[in-house]
Amino acid sequence: MASVFTTVSPSNGVVVVRFPEQVLGGSQSVELAAHVRAALADDATTIIFDLEPVEFMNSTGLGLLVASLATIRQSTASLQLMAVPASVQSLLQITQLSQVFSIVESA
Secondary structure: OOOOOEEEEEEOOEEEEEOOOEEOOOHHHHHHHHHHHHHHHOOOOEEEEEOOOOOEEOHHHHHHHHHHHHHHHOOOOEEEEEOOOHHHHHHHHHOOHHHOOEEEOOO
């Protein structure tokens, strides 16, 4: 099965993980965790989740963000959510997670 997440490292210490159109959990949780672990193993200082492509995210997908944040907080790296679509921003606000995540417009 092809990867639904893509990772790029635009500069030293920064890793950008681009999300797919639909974030539903399931096998995506294993794949995203692998991307996060790989970034941390490569001594990333900032991990950016590029959410621009996301058209739909369910509650399990939201859980992926929270689980990733918990993993990243155990290291010295930071997590930023970039280009958050209105539908995901609404989810973050309803759940008050917009106060927990660092949200940026662009890298």
